[in-house]
Amino acid sequence: MTHVAPEHPAYLWHNHHLLNWEDATGHLTDNWWASVGAVFEGIRGYLNEAEGETYIFRLDAHLARLSNSMRLMRMDCDSFPQDELRQATCELVRANGVAGDVYIMPLAYATGGRSFGAVGERVTNLFITSRPTTSTLGQEDHSLRAGFSSWTRIGDRSMPPRVKAIANYRNSQLASHEAALNGYDTALLLNHEGKVAEGPGSCVFFARDGRLFTPDLTSGILESITRDSVIQIARHVLGIAVEERPVDRTEAYLADEAFFCGTAAEVTPISSIDHYDLKAGAPGPITRELRQLYHGLVRGVNHHFPEWRAPVGLTGQPLAATRTATRVPW
Ligand SMILES: Cc1ncc(COP(=O)(O)O)c(C=O)c1O
Incomplete structure (x- = not known):
């Protein structure tokens, strides 16, 4: 062999x-x-x-x-x-x-x-x-069917949800495995108050009547950088109102559209939640626009928020992949 x-x-x-x-x-x-x-x-x-x-x-x-x-x-x-x-x-x-x-x-x-x-x-x-x-940005038909988990999202009384600790992800794994076994693409988790928290590895937004809302930072969520970016893009580029507040489970079912966001998730449309198809489809119009803007922004094709992009310095530099040193002092 x-x-x-x-x-x-x-x-x-x-x-x-x-x-x-x-x-x-x-x-x-x-x-x-x-x-x-x-x-x-x-x-x-x-x-x-x-x-x-x-x-x-x-x-x-x-x-x-x-x-x-x-x-x-x-x-x-x-x-x-x-x-x-x-x-x-x-x-x-x-x-x-x-x-x-x-x-x-x-x-x-x-x-x-x-x-x-x-x-x-x-x-x-x-x-x-x-x-x-x-990246899935640019793939028009990419969307996920989500189901609420029977696992509760970790809370600040026992674990620190707002930071990115490896141990927190046992909770995410349990919810993801359960969702897959139940035939969903991914999970949504409720917090200890029974309000919507987030996905196993992403934050969640909902749109209804032209407004966006998302669980606030005390809902047991990670202090997500993509969530912050989406809020700023929606408010300052699209002029859409964004509410950060506790979100009920039934608000999720009645939303016109919904999407996950995160570094890995990028902006991913949700097509259904617990088998309730979202009214505006996936992606709905707001999600589609945000996804396109986000794609342009992360690649630097769209020039808003230049301070968000750190060039690694590939332009004009010989790639160092041939370097032979085994230990390069910093
Ligand atoms: C549990 C959880 N929530 C939210 C997010 C989104 O965070 P960010 O946008 O900073 O990647 C992630 C992604 O890492 C995550 O693991």
């Missing part, structure tokens, strides 16, 4: 250094409590073909949320300043030399010390990966 090596990028970044993928190893036992407390980000970079440049969408906002997540987990944020992480991310994308869209994941984890030991006993570590990815 021939062994086929898994495809992986040439480089990743770990604790201040760019490393060959194969050299990024850790001790097996670090995999234990380190994952329970780990926090991460999911970030996308989009290629602008005409410019030959990849733009990382809202990199600073993602790094700020990573820092908040680390702070909440009592990790050492000062060892990984935002400037260093911003440069490291761009350098990594350049080094991996991908002429296409990328998905970037920084992950911070603590090692050492006892399982419930003193905070100071632990060492904070951080790695960043970047991989080629694909």
Whole structure:
């Protein structure tokens, strides 16, 4: 039997250094409590073909949320300043030399010390990966059938929903598996108050009578960067009113249109919820317009909000994919 090596990028970044993928190893036992407390980000970079440049969408906002997540987990944020992480991310994308869209994941984890030991006993570590990815933006017929989960979205009394902690995603997995087994494409979760929270890995918006509404930030949702972008695009580019407030389950059924949003989800139309077909179809007119605008914005084809796009610096630079150093000091 021939062994086929898994495809992986040439480089990743770990604790201040760019490393060959194969050299990024850790001790097996670090995999234990380190994952329970780990926090991460999911970030996308989009290629602008005409410019030959990849733009990382809202990199600073993602790094700020990573820092908040680390702070909440009592990790050492000062060892990984935002400037260093911003440069490291761009350098990594350049080094991996991908002429296409990328998905970037920084992950911070603590090692050492006892399982419930003193905070100071632990060492904070951080790695960043970047991989080629694909986008569904531009696919007209992409939509999802959602069903409300019997699992309740984690709440602030027990887990921190507003930050991106790995442990939170056990809740998301349970809801996703249940939705798939019940024949849905994805789940919607209610919070402990019985109000709509979000999807397993995305926020949710509804449109009714020309207005948008979405669960507010105290509804047990992640402080989503795409949600914030959609709100700003709707208000400032489309001139559509957006309400951020508790949302009832039956409001979801009676909405004209609905969509998920998130870095991975982008802007994804919802066609039905618990088998109630949404009245305006998928995508409805507001969702379609937002999706098109979002697509233009992330690629830098639409020039609104230039501060949201960080160029990785591919233009005019020789790609560093041929670099041979095994450990490049930062
Ligand atoms: C649980 C959850 N909610 C919402 C989102 C959307 O967040 P963002 O727009 O920052 O990617 C995500 C995506 O990462 C998520 O995992």
